[in-house]
Amino acid sequence: MTRKLDLNLLLALDALMTERNVTRAAARLQTSQPALSAQLVRLRAMFDDPLLVAGSRGMTPTPRALEIAPRLSELIGEFRAIVQPDHFDPLTSEATIQIGSPDAMHNGLAASFATWAERAPNIRLAFIPLTRLNKPDIDQRMATGQLDLLLTVLSMMPERLHTRHVSTESFVCALRGDHPFNKRVMSMEDLCALTHVIVSPMGGSFVGDIDAALAEHGMARKVVASVPSFMLATNILYESDFAAVFPRTLALSLGSTLKLFELPVPIPTGKIAVGWHERTHRSPPHKWFREQLIDVFLQRKRADEPAKVIPGARIRPR
Structure with a gap:
């Protein structure tokens, strides 16, 4: 029997997989918690699977949900790219962008936050540590929308991501x-x-x-x-x-x-790269921010051409 496609149900599942919490997913979709719970009941019937199971730290996805999530995120990303207006204005955008990166790299970006806030006052940036995450964990979070952008060593980048080498760290x-x-x-x-x-x-x-x-x-x-x-x-x-x-x-x-x-x-040395998933490749706010991020490293590279390194030498602050 052919099942009727309901895009709202798929959007609900995508939000639930991203947030792993009914209350937060409902807020993300701008709907009520009871309405989203009812959609989850319908989703479980549609897929003949529990999809998400309540646990002590939020909702845990079933193997079937984890199988669906990457394809669902890509499908929704493509759909949004079709219906999204061509014009993007960072001054009015209210996007939230989730960046995964080690704490050492967060610190090096501190001087850029005020500039980003001036250029895009309503865009929110969530920097998320990658502590204890391996490559498969990162790949899954990028595919399901828990992370939108990566800033880390190239060796930690999942193979299917778009990447841009931005720096070499000594x-x-x-x-x-x-x-x-x-x-x-x-x-x-x-x-x-x-x-x-x-x-x-x-x-x-x-x-x-x-x-x-x-x-x-x-x-x-x-x-x-x-x-x-x-x-x-x-x-x-x-x-x-x-x-x-x-x-x-x-x-x-x-x-x-x-x-x-x-x-x-x-x-x-460590090769530092910016990475992003196909689902955000054409998204205007994500594209805008990753260009801003890459530009920070390009400017730093031009300003900090390394002097000759003498092994063991004391380094004086500039």
Whole structure:
């Protein structure tokens, strides 16, 4: 039997899959909670599946719902692209854009928020940490509308996303501003003599690229703490004699509060990229914001042409 297509039901399912909460999904659709609950009953009958099951942290999608969600989001995105007016004005747009990114990259964008708010006063930006999310998790959230844009290392980008390489990040050794280590150049022996905290976004790792580089020289550092964010690591540095390996951009943004040194041994750089799903590829507000975001990195690249790096050298704030 052919089932009658009801676009409103599909929009309801898309909102429920995105919000995982009836109250928030109803607000998103500008409808009442009872009306949306009634639509969910009809959706369950249509698909002969519970679709979303109530849990302690909101609604949990069934395997059938997870199978449907990516195709549904793409379908709705294409439909909106068809009916959306050609003209887009950032001054009047009321879009909400959800950006997934590590906390180290949020910090580097702080100076841009006032500019974005002036250019698009009613667009809301939600920066969402990627802590403990792997590639499949990120892919699913991009497909189902829980994330609209990614700003992270290229290696974490799901393969089917559109991507734009915007920056190459190097790393430095960071100490608190009044740390007793006060040499002009940090050697490998100096680095290994310090006590370290490591940032592990996925949680629990005590090994980073610097450890592999030191091991090639028969050396090892002492890591006593593994934390999930650079914000926490920074606060630990402020209150201790610990050291940490930080992204250069983040470390420089903290100015004189930290004492910075080039690493005495080279480690791989990180390629930073902006990524987006096909469902937002043609969406005017999303396209506008990703162009703004990419432009921030292009301007930074022009302004911050790197000087010659001397291994272990003290880095002076500009």
